[in-house]
Amino acid sequence: MRLLSVEGLTVALPPGADRANAVQDISFSVDPGEILCVVGESGSGKSITANAVMGLLPKGLPITGGQLVLEGRDLRATTPEAMRQLRGQRMAMIFQEPMTALNPLMRVGNQIAEAMQVHGEGVQAARRVQELLAAVNLPDPAAIARSHPFRLSGGQRQRVMIAMALALEPALLIADEPTTALDVTTQMQILRLIREIQSRRGTGVLFITHDFGVVAEIADRVAVMQHGRIVEQGNAAEVLNNPQHAYTRALIAAVPHGRATAPATQVGQTVLEVRGVRKTYRRGGWFGGSVSVSAVKEADFTLARGETLGLVGESGSGKSTLARCVVNLVEPETGEILFHGTDLRPLNRSQRKPYRQRVQMIFQDPYASLNPRRTVGDAIAEGPITHGTPRAEALARARELLALVHLDPGAIDRYPHEFSGGQRQRIGIARALAMGPELLIADEPVSALDVSVQAQVLALLAELRARLGLTMLFITHDLRVAAQICDRVAVMQRGTIVEMGETAQVFGAPAHPYTRELLDSIPGRGWTPPATGG
Amino acid sequence: MRDFWRRYRRNKGAVVGLALLLLVFALAAAAPLLFPGSPWDMAGAPFLPPGEMGMLLGTDSLGRDVAAGIAHGARISLMVGAVSTIFALGVGVSLGAIAGYLGGFADDLVMRFTEFFQTIPSFVLAILLVAIFTPSITSVIAAIAIVSWPPVARVVRAEFLSLRGREFVQAAEVLGKSRLSIVVGDILPNALSPIIVLASLMVASAILLESALSFLGLGDPNLMTWGFLIGSGRSVIRLAWWMSVFPGLAIFVTVLSLNLVGEGLSDALNPRLARQRGGAA
Numbered sequence: 001m002r003l004l005s006v007e008g009l010t011v012a013l014p015p016g017a018d019r020a021n022a023v024q025d026i027s028f029s030v031d032p033g034e035i036l037c038v039v040g041e042s043g044s045g046k047s048i049t050a051n052a053v054m055g056l057l058p059k060g061l062p063i064t065g066g067q068l069v070l071e072g073r074d075l076r077a078t079t080p081e082a083m084r085q086l087r088g089q090r091m092a093m094i095f096q097e098p099m100t101a102l103n104p105l106m107r108v109g110n111q112i113a114e115a116m117q118v119h120g121e122g123v124q125a126a127r128r129v130q131e132l133l134a135a136v137n138l139p140d141p142a143a144i145a146r147s148h149p150f151r152l153s154g155g156q157r158q159r160v161m162i163a164m165a166l167a168l169e170p171a172l173l174i175a176d177e178p179t180t181a182l183d184v185t186t187q188m189q190i191l192r193l194i195r196e197i198q199s200r201r202g203t204g205v206l207f208i209t210h211d212f213g214v215v216a217e218i219a220d221r222v223a224v225m226q227h228g229r230i231v232e233q234g235n236a237a238e239v240l241n242n243p244q245h246a247y248t249r250a251l252i253a254a255v256p257h258g259r260a261t262a263p264a265t266q267v268g269q270t271v272l273e274v275r276g277v278r279k280t281y282r283r284g285g286w287f288g289g290s291v292s293v294s295a296v297k298e299a300d301f302t303l304a305r306g307e308t309l310g311l312v313g314e315s316g317s318g319k320s321t322l323a324r325c326v327v328n329l330v331e332p333e334t335g336e337i338l339f340h341g342t343d344l345r346p347l348n349r350s351q352r353k354p355y356r357q358r359v360q361m362i363f364q365d366p367y368a369s370l371n372p373r374r375t376v377g378d379a380i381a382e383g384p385i386t387h388g389t390p391r392a393e394a395l396a397r398a399r400e401l402l403a404l405v406h407l408d409p410g411a412i413d414r415y416p417h418e419f420s421g422g423q424r425q426r427i428g429i430a431r432a433l434a435m436g437p438e439l440l441i442a443d444e445p446v447s448a449l450d451v452s453v454q455a456q457v458l459a460l461l462a463e464l465r466a467r468l469g470l471t472m473l474f475i476t477h478d479l480r481v482a483a484q485i486c487d488r489v490a491v492m493q494r495g496t497i498v499e500m501g502e503t504a505q506v507f508g509a510p511a512h513p514y515t516r517e518l519l520d521s522i523p524g525r526g527w528t529p530p531a532t533g534g
Numbered sequence: 535m536r537d538f539w540r541r542y543r544r545n546k547g548a549v550v551g552l553a554l555l556l557l558v559f560a561l562a563a564a565a566p567l568l569f570p571g572s573p574w575d576m577a578g579a580p581f582l583p584p585g586e587m588g589m590l591l592g593t594d595s596l597g598r599d600v601a602a603g604i605a606h607g608a609r610i611s612l613m614v615g616a617v618s619t620i621f622a623l624g625v626g627v628s629l630g631a632i633a634g635y636l637g638g639f640a641d642d643l644v645m646r647f648t649e650f651f652q653t654i655p656s657f658v659l660a661i662l663l664v665a666i667f668t669p670s671i672t673s674v675i676a677a678i679a680i681v682s683w684p685p686v687a688r689v690v691r692a693e694f695l696s697l698r699g700r701e702f703v704q705a706a707e708v709l710g711k712s713r714l715s716i717v718v719g720d721i722l723p724n725a726l727s728p729i730i731v732l733a734s735l736m737v738a739s740a741i742l743l744e745s746a747l748s749f750l751g752l753g754d755p756n757l758m759t760w761g762f763l764i765g766s767g768r769s770v771i772r773l774a775w776w777m778s779v780f781p782g783l784a785i786f787v788t789v790l791s792l793n794l795v796g797e798g799l800s801d802a803l804n805p806r807l808a809r810q811r812g813g814a815a
Contacts, residue, residue, distance in 0.1 A: 327708050349713075356710030369701035373723040382719075383709035431705065 002069070003204040004053065004091075004172050005029040009066035011048055011057065022048045022061055023228040030172065033202040035195075037215045037236070039251070040225035041450040046208045049225075050174050053206065054093055055083045071171060089119050091172040092165035096180055098157035102149040108160050109133075109145025115167045132163040136193060155186035159193065166197065173198070174206045179214065183314035184477065188521040191217050210451065212255045213480070216240055216524030224248045241530050252529050254455035256480035268305030270340075271439055271471045272326065275300050277335030279321055295321040296332065298496040303439070308465065308472040310486030310503070312479055312518070318495035319475045323441050326473070327361050328352065339439070357387055360437035364444040366424035370416040376402070376427055377412035383435045394434070401430040405460060422453035426460065433464070440465075441473045446481060458485055479522055483507055491515045541802040548798020554791035558784075562608035569602035573758045577602065581774050592776040594766060600777060604784050607760045611788065614675055614744045614759075615737040621679035622740075623733055626686025627722075633687070634694025635717050645691070648684045656681035660743060664752045671754040674747055678740045689732055693725035727803035731796050738792035745785050760785050 006029065011022045023045040030036045040046045051057050053068060055075065068075040070090060078086065087093075095101045103111060112132060113125035121128075133141035136159040149157055158178060165173060175194065179187040195218050198205050209215060215222055219236040224247065232245040243249045279296040296318040303309050311319045324330040326337055328344065337344045344355060363369035370379055380401055381394035389397075399409040405426040416424055425445060432440060442461065446454040462485060465472060476482050482489050483503055490500040491514065499512040510516045519525070543549060561568075577589065577599040584592040584600075591601040633644035651659075663677035697703060698721065706716045747753055748761025749768075760781040767777025 324704075329704050329707060353710045356708065359708075361705070361708045363701040363705060365701055369705050371702040371706075371720050371724070374720075382706075382711070386709055386711050386715070428705070431709075435709065 002029045003032045003034075003071060004206070005067075005069045006049075006053070007067040007069075009049070009052060009068065010064050011045075011052055011061050012064045014060045019228060021064070021228055023052070023225075025066070026223075026225070026228075026230045027066075028223050028230065028233060030204040030206055032171065032204050033198065035198060035205040035207055035218055035220045037207045037209060037219035037222045038225060039209055039212065039215055039222060041210060041251075041452065043227075044225040045228040046210075046225050047176055048228075050093070050176050050206060050208050053172075054087060054091065054174060055080075056093075085119070088115055088170065089168045090170055091174060092168070092170040094158070094161050094165050094173070094175045094178045096177040098154055098161055098181065101161055102157055104149055106148070107145065108147055108149060108152070112145075112160070112164050112167055115164050119168055121168065128167065129163075132167055133160070135166070135197070136160075136163045137189075138163075153186075154182050155189060158182060158186075158190055162190075162193065162197070166201075166203075169201065170203065172204045172206065174208075176208045177210070178207075180210070184479070184521040184523075185314065185517055187214075187523065188217075191523065194218065211523060212240070212252060212451070212529070213523035213525075213527075216527035224251070240527060243530075250452060254452040255529050256455070256458070256478065256484045268307075270302050270338075271305050272303040272473070273336070273338040274302075274322070274326065275336045275338070277322065277325055277332045277337065279318075279325060279330060279332045294495050296325065296495045299490075299492065301490055301497065301500060303471055303473060305438075305471055306469055307488065308474055308486045310482035310489040311473065311475045311492060312477065312482045312489055313492035314477060314518075316494075317492040319477075319492045320443055321495075322492070323361075323443050323473060323475050326441060327359055353387075357383075357435045358437055359439045359441065360432035360435050362425075362428050362432050362440065362442040362445045365448050366421050366428055367448070369428050370424055370431075372416055375413050375415055376419075379416070379427065380412075380431045380434050383431065387435070397434060398430070401434055402427075404433070404464070405430045420453075421449050422457060425449060425453075425457050429457075429460065429464070433468070437470070439471045439473070441475075443475045444477065445474075447477065454481075461485065479507070479518060491518065538802055542798050545798040545801045547794045548801070551791040551794025551798065554787055555795055558608055558788050558791065559612070561605050562612055565602075565605035565609055569599065569605050571602075573602040573606040574598060581770075583774075584776050584780075591780045592774065594763075594774070594777050595770060600763065600780055603758050603763050604760065604781055606758045607763060607781065608784065608788075610671075610754075610757050610759045611741045611744060611785075614671070614678065615740040618675045618678035618682065618740045618744075619733055619736045621675070622683040622736060623686055623729070625679070626683035627690050627729065629683075630687040630690025631694055631717055631722070634691040635698055635713070635721065637695070637698070641691070644687070648687045651681070652684045657743070657746065660747060661750065661752060664747055669747075669752045669754055671757060674744060674752075674754060677747075678743050681743070682736055682740060686729070686732060686736070689728055690725060693728060694721055697721045697724055727800075731800040731803065734792055734796035734799055738789040738796070741785065741792075742789055 007027050008025050010024050013019060013022045026049065028036065038046045038049060048061065052063060057063065063076060070086065109129045112129045113122065116122055116125040116128065129145050130141040133144050138144050138156060138159050152160065179190050182190060191214065194205065197203065207218065215236065222234065222236050222239040223230050224232040224239065224245065226247045232239060232243065232248045239248065240252070243252055277296055277299060278294065280292050280294045282292045299318070299322050301309065311322065313319045321330055325332045332345065335345065339355060339359065344352065377395055377398050380398035381391065384394040384397065385391055395412070399412055402409045402411060407423060407426050416427065419427065446457050449457060458481065464470060474482070474486055486503050488501060489503050489506050490497045491506065491512065493514045499506055499510065499515045506515060507519060510519055576597040578587050578593045578597050580593060580595050580597045582589045582593040584590065589599055591604070593599055629644050629648065633641040660677040660681045663680060664673050667673040703716060703720055706720045744759065745761030745764070748759045749765040751765060753759050753762050763781035764778045767774065771778050
């Protein structure tokens with residue numbers, strides 16, 4: 001018997017949205033002991049699908065058609081009271097953000113016990129909590145049960161969430177992007193854990209993700225969603241290696257292939273040299289001891305003209321801090337930042353101004369990096385205007401730049417909110433290029449973007465780099481992206497560069513154990529996306 | 535702009551408030567036409583109840599027309615509210631911007647200074663200031679401005695603190711823009727909505743403060759104001775209720791309409807927040 005079967009599910013969007021239905025006429029099923037991955041880009045309706053199964057849709061999104069059947073029970077005909085019984089007991093959900101999904105004031109053990117008490121199994125709760133925490137491979141379950149969520153790391157919290165979801169041994173587990181907010185090494189641990197629990201207990205899993213690497217890692221079957229419809233469905237191996245639908249092919253082609261590009265052979269003069277830079281964050285003050293965290297401590301590197309150096313590492317490794325030190329958004333305590341032999345660190349605001357033109361930055365979040373109250377043209381032109389270019393000339397140049405980043409030059413008078421994430425990131429790139437920089441610092445420029453948009457932006461960066469001879473410092477947490485775009489990579493861990501070298505060499509024959517661990521954690525590393533010619 | 539009006543219109547109370555406020559403005563503007571001559575002049579017999587001898591709202595103990603007093607008082611009240619708010623905004627926005635943008639020691643200094651003003655009850659401070667500097671329209675406005683800028687500084691500082699860390703501000707920094715142009719050109723326009731909302735509420739509280747000062751006899755003795763009208767009617771309230779009730783109603787309606795407008799502005803400027811609060815989506 002099918003565990004969950006969904007037939008022709010349609011969920012309406014409020015009138016005035018960009019399409020009539022959030023999801024339209026989708027059908028899929030999950031068997032016991034099976035992992036079904038629902039893949040799609042943002043806005044494809046995959047989370048809505050998960051929430052519809054759980055009965056957690058907001059009022060504005062009514063189910064207008066189709067059937068949802070869990071273990072032979074029609075979920076649409078179930079009363080809210082009975083739904084509450086089912087949630088937790090027969091089906092459970094893991095959310096994307098482990099940081100906000102736990103009550104910060106309640107001890108972890110009590111939160112798990114609460115899930116059981118709600119369903120009338122409070123008697124054995126105390127004993128079961130520790131078993132569950134042990135089952136999700138948390139060390140020292142007794143101590144963890146007594147701690148508050150803020151003491152746990154992101155990965156540990158996600159384990160607690162999983163323990164909570166498993167508390168009543170549900171038949172169906174719905175995981176909505178459970179690893180997206182986590183670092184790669186943690187992500188791999190969580191994926192393995194879900195795999196293990198699922199095979200041990202025969203739970204059916206509905207796994208929502210946007211990452212084909214994750215799909216390759218754990219899926220038995222895959223459903224690909226686009227604009228609220230399922231465009232392709234089938235066994236994981238088939239869909240991944242022999243995609244039929246054009247959209248699936250495009251998505252898979254957009255997955256960073258992780259093959260190292262040939263390094264730039266010509267080594268020009270040194271553009272940037274960073275030596276002995278240290279940055280320590282302190283908090284606390286007047287009373288009591290202050291806490292200090294050294295974000296960057298041993299991170300020396302040089303960057304030659306025309307080269308792209310990738311700075312890779314997990315969150316908290318200090319890679320962004322290091323990049324921000326170069327443009328002085330963060331002031332390091334010691335060290336030298338030599339740009340063509342001039343130390344930038346001791347310069348004051350006005351002395352630094354001429355260098356601002358030569359070193360520019362692209363930011364991570366395209367939604368936050370553009371001033372919402374300024375037109376695109378002004379945003380691009382304001383840099384050159386600040387440096388003395390006449391306004392008319394700067395605006396004319398802004399039009400050219402928009403064309404250069406493959407946007408319509410007519411967009412110059414529009415405001416950022418009228419653009420999509422990928423388009424905004426192009427505007428951000430145009431703004432940086434408007435200054436005519438030699439050195440471009442890209443701080444996770446594609447990590448907030450969907451995979452197909454990500455591929456376009458990466459291609460654009462590669463093109464611009466070749467055309468304009470840019471030197472680039474490229475910060476990323478995604479090793480596949482780094483492999484694709486960087487000539488050399490530096491791997492950072494806890495503020496230290498632990499390994500640096502040519503991309504092919506570092507990824508092919510990693511010397512440092514941490515590099516090896518990172519490489520082993522790339523989801524779907526056993527799977528090479530097929531060449532689809534697109 | 536049309537979009538803004540569409541969102542504003544959604545809040546029915548705010549539309550009513552705006553209509554009332556426009557009425558008060560019209561009354562103030564038309565005062566010299568409706569009631570030519572000074573409101574201090576005797577217009578009829580003393581203590582005439584409303585409606586008698588052509589006195590719409592009656593006369594006071596010296597035979598002055600209460601309606602004329604209210605109309606002329608509206609000009610003073612609105613003027614005091616507007617001017618004192620402008621000054622308070624000037625001080626509050628500048629200090630808040632300095633504290634929020636620079637942070638660190640400057641922030642500590644400015645905020646301690648602000649707290650110094652906040653620890654003194656504002657009405658007592660206003661009375662003290664007016665009493666020291668002799669009651670005149672200038673000293674009343676100054677006193678109101680001095681007691682009402684601290685909340686502005688706090689709001690602006692909080693906005694600046696959160697906006698300062700945003701990436702578009704960092705981008706402006708990397709472009710090499712000067713501090714002043716970042717503060718004025720990038721941060722301030724994004725912090726305007728709460729400032730506008732706060733300003734509309736401050737005008738209301740300034741009108742109340744001015745009336746309270748006039749009621750205590752600390753208003754400008756040469757100007758007819760609502761507070762003065764209530765104050766002069768206080769001793770004879772059992773004999774001539776209309777002397778206090780009508781100016782009181784005028785204050786009530788004006789302050790209420792300003793508050794409604796403030797709430798409407800807040801909904802229109804933060805549509806997402808308004809929807810969360812359960813307003814019609």
